[in-house]
Amino acid sequence: MKNGSTRTGMPKILKCALATEGSVGAAGLGDVIGGPYDADPMPRTPALDALPQGDEKVRAVRDMFDAIAPRYDLVNRVMTLRMDVRWRRRAVHSLALPPKSTVIDLACGTGDLCRELAAAGLAPLGVDLSFGMLAAARTDAPLVQGDALRLPLQAGSADGVTCGFALRNLVALPPFLAELARVLRAGGRIALLEVATPPNRLMRWGHGVYFGTVVPRIGALLSDGSAYRYLPRSVAYLPEPDDMRRMIADAGFVDVDRRLLSGGIAQLILATRAR
Numbered sequence: 001m002k003n004g005s006t007r008t009g010m011p012k013i014l015k016c017a018l019a020t021e022g023s024v025g026a027a028g029l030g031d032v033i034g035g036p037y038d039a040d041p042m043p044r045t046p047a048l049d050a051l052p053q054g055d056e057k058v059r060a061v062r063d064m065f066d067a068i069a070p071r072y073d074l075v076n077r078v079m080t081l082r083m084d085v086r087w088r089r090r091a092v093h094s095l096a097l098p099p100k101s102t103v104i105d106l107a108c109g110t111g112d113l114c115r116e117l118a119a120a121g122l123a124p125l126g127v128d129l130s131f132g133m134l135a136a137a138r139t140d141a142p143l144v145q146g147d148a149l150r151l152p153l154q155a156g157s158a159d160g161v162t163c164g165f166a167l168r169n170l171v172a173l174p175p176f177l178a179e180l181a182r183v184l185r186a187g188g189r190i191a192l193l194e195v196a197t198p199p200n201r202l203m204r205w206g207h208g209v210y211f212g213t214v215v216p217r218i219g220a221l222l223s224d225g226s227a228y229r230y231l232p233r234s235v236a237y238l239p240e241p242d243d244m245r246r247m248i249a250d251a252g253f254v255d256v257d258r259r260l261l262s263g264g265i266a267q268l269i270l271a272t273r274a275r
């Protein structure tokens with residue numbers, strides 16, 4: 001066991017069918033379950049050759065992550081040369097929250113950020129759309145299957161929110177940011193990690209080749225080629241940095257700070273819920 005993670009059995013996953021229908025109080029979270037709330041009898045082949053929108057995007061993203069979940073961590077470590085571990089650690093420390101603070105990790109996937117949060121003495125709760133990712137998670141944190149745009153949490157109930165590498169997978173950012181502002185208490189903190197395009201021209205060229213050519217090959221070798229071809233293309237969903245800053249401020253946050261990581265191949269966005 002490391003960083004509060006466990007390999008001893010299935011993670012504890014709360015069913016949250018209402019997450020797709022509207023918000024309920026935290027006390028209304030469902031029972032511990034053994035299967036997804038929207039199970040398909042057969043996994044569908046993710047349709048990601050075009051960049052989907054709306055409900056089609058939700059389904060395609062969920063199916064893609066269900067499909068790649070078993071080898072998601074391995075591919076992540078290989079394709080980022082383990083830099084992703086350092087990025088998540090930095091995100092957690094940048095929250096600068098006191099011990100035992102409640103932090104919701106949205107789009108928690110296999111629980112990497114939940115483990116970092118727990119190791120830092122914080123109290124994480126993970127939420128993700130993909131049951132496959134949650135089932136593959138290695139964390140002791142409570143996990144909820146649900147939609148980050150419709151959280152089953154009471155207003156002002158969280159001290160912090162983290163979200164790692166999922167912004168480009170969401171249908172729209174304004175409702176997501178509004179949901180963050182709703183569930184956070186005044187003065188609560190957010191730390192959003194995402195991939196980025198390096199500002200330096202040479203770095204940008206090298207990164208383009210690596211992300212566009214090498215990453216899909218690593219993905220095809222170790223996991224699912226189409227999913228890792230989608231990854232570089234999905235960056236197109238991300239707004240320009242200034243637009244992103246404005247959206248966050250418009251949602252009710254102050255001190256919006258965007259930091260580039262590892263020469264600009266990743267970004268960390270920090271902000272504080274206005275009082």
Ligand SMILES: C[S@@+](CC[C@H](N)C(=O)[O-])C[C@H]1O[C@@H](n2cnc3c(N)ncnc32)[C@H](O)[C@@H]1O
Pocket residue numbers: 061062065106107108109110111112113127128129130133146147148149163164165166169170171
């Ligand atoms: C690239 S993975 C990142 C996982 C994890 N945060 C990490 O740092 O490794 C993106 C995750 O976002 C989840 N996701 C996508 N759309 C979502 C939504 N609307 N609500 C909750 N999770 C979502 C996917 O299921 C997937 O687990």
